[in-house]
Amino acid sequence: MFSRTKAILSIESGNPELVQAQLAAFTKQVPLLYFMLVTNTVALTITHFGAAPAYLTLYVPGALYAVSLFRLVHWWFSRNRRYTHEEAIGRLRSTYRLTALLGAGFCAWSLSLYPYGDAYQQSHVAFYIANTVVGCIFCLMHLRAAALALTAIVLGPFTIFFGTSGNPVFTALALNVALVTVAMVFILFTYYRDFGALIRSQKELTARQAETQRLSDENHRLANLDSLTNLPNRRQFRAELETRIARAEKNGTGLALGLIDLDGFKPVNDTFGHGIGDKLLMEVGERLTAFAGQGLFPARLGGDEFGILFEAGACAERLHALGEEICAALQEPYVFNGQTARVSGSLGISILGEAGTTADRLFDRADFALYLAKQNFRGTAVVFSAEHEAEINEQGRIQQALRAADFEKEMHLVFQPMVDADTNGIFAYEALARWESPVLGNVSPGVFIRAAERTGIIGRLTETLMQKALEAAQSWPDHIRLSVNLSTRDVVSNRTVDALLEIIARSGIDPARLDIEVTETAVMRNFALAADNIRRLAERGIGIALDDFGTGHSSLSYVHRLPLTKIKIDRSFIVDIATNELSRSIVKTIVDLSRNIGCVCIVEGMETHEQVAALRGLGCRMMQGYYFARPERLEDTLAYRAPSDTIVNVPARKTG
CATH class of the missing domain: 3.20.20.450 (EAL domain)
Incomplete structure (x- = not known):
């Protein structure tokens, strides 16, 4: 019972949200509280002026006015301040203590005026105490402990004082106020309970919103992050590219896009297993991340394909040199549990402005540079250039002509023999395609294929x-x-x-x-x-x-x-x-x-x-090559004769 009573009359410091809510609500009620207190006190002072001693009508109320005004100014200038939990508790406790002191002071002062004056002035004292305290209690309803303390300190003595005055009117008034006090305390407890429930609901709602936001953030992170390497994925890489293109165009800064494809990754998977393959991809991500200090933004685009964004001084020479450093880092051995795997990385780079001004264009040109790297310079970097643009345009012409070509009429075959060097005899012909385009003329097989x-x-x-x-x-x-x-x-x-x-x-x-x-x-x-x-x-x-x-x-x-x-x-x-x-x-x-x-x-x-x-x-x-014959048309295949010195006498190997 005692512990429950103590809890009711204490600030609930273990509930930070409730403490902050109490402080915020009470702060809004402070002006009204002191307004009622001062105006009612002034009215009582005026009705007793001349009837009561000067110290009761001037000095004591003057001191009470000063304290009230000081507290009002203090609350007013700190009304927008954010308090820590400890500061908020300290502020509420000081309010609790001051409520008790001021309640006792105003109650004692007003009761000390009772002996002076006539019945009307005595009635004013009773009205002052009941009216003022009830109003103040309602202003303190968010601070249950302070409101109950004020009720006990003021209305308790009031009821006893006037109930034992011997005046039936005052006795009835005291009884009436006591009953109103009981009802008011019941209202206070109900309101405070609902206020606490509201704060708990808000807390739970805030927690759910925070959890929802956390899950949303986590989903967003997972949707934009490669789970294996922890690098940004294709979605985030594309969004980052779009953002940086806009920023580069606005600020006039450089930007380049790089695409990396690992050479020889599939044999690693098949030889060592997918577990080692995954570890290799993770280490590739780490090696690329090591270049982030040089203004690089790496990402894994999928499979064994990675992307890089280069910012700042993105000139072709610098990019090529940096690209070669990256390729050299990727070519270093990968050692896992005593097993050594080796891959290389081919890198294609396109520069904003020189290769294009849109994300799609940069991707397309970087992909072409990557294709050249893998075909001709495997394990190195190729920066897309004007010559490559001309090659793309030429390929575009070839592709267009190829789409419109009549394969039956325009395509023909030549045949290169495969020779048995022991007999000079032909054992096979390899068919090789040739294209004679009416628009482009003769096109190399390596190009049109x-x-x-x-x-x-x-x-x-x-x-x-x-x-x-x-x-x-x-x-x-x-x-x-x-x-x-x-x-x-x-x-x-x-x-x-x-x-x-x-x-x-x-x-x-x-x-x-x-x-x-x-x-x-x-x-x-x-x-x-x-x-x-x-x-x-x-x-x-x-x-x-x-x-x-x-x-x-x-x-x-x-x-x-x-x-x-x-x-x-x-x-x-x-x-x-x-x-x-x-x-x-x-x-x-x-x-x-x-x-x-x-x-x-x-x-x-x-x-x-x-x-x-x-x-x-x-x-x-079995051999094949220009030494025996160049590719020839069908009508020349049957007339073939091998070089007369093809057969080579080789000494028999010694046995035993």
């Missing part, structure tokens, strides 16, 4: 060329094979493979006479789909040749998992084969690998008799 891939018409072109190649093969002896190349997109297109199988079936050519050549790069882009399509071809009896072997990033496990019948050694290993011991060792390794997995090994790029002799000494037999 890439253009066909970029425009999405490579499948239709491949179907036309396959049809022409099969028709040509019908004029050759049955022992001569036909070799046809598939592009990167062809290998991973189920629709194209379906169409090619149908064309082969209709041609009447035995599928066993046909070889399909695919490159390492084409297979590695989507190994699962490429391997499935290659198996479908192999199941029909078609031979599968892996072209440009040794220049890609595939692992030997991929070679083992494909139904290969031939491996073609890239010409880059042949240039100095007659003089370079390392080149001979690499070729010998590939030859032995081919033999061990049951594949025919074909060497490309033969141009000299010395190269032929060196390769024969390494056990190579």
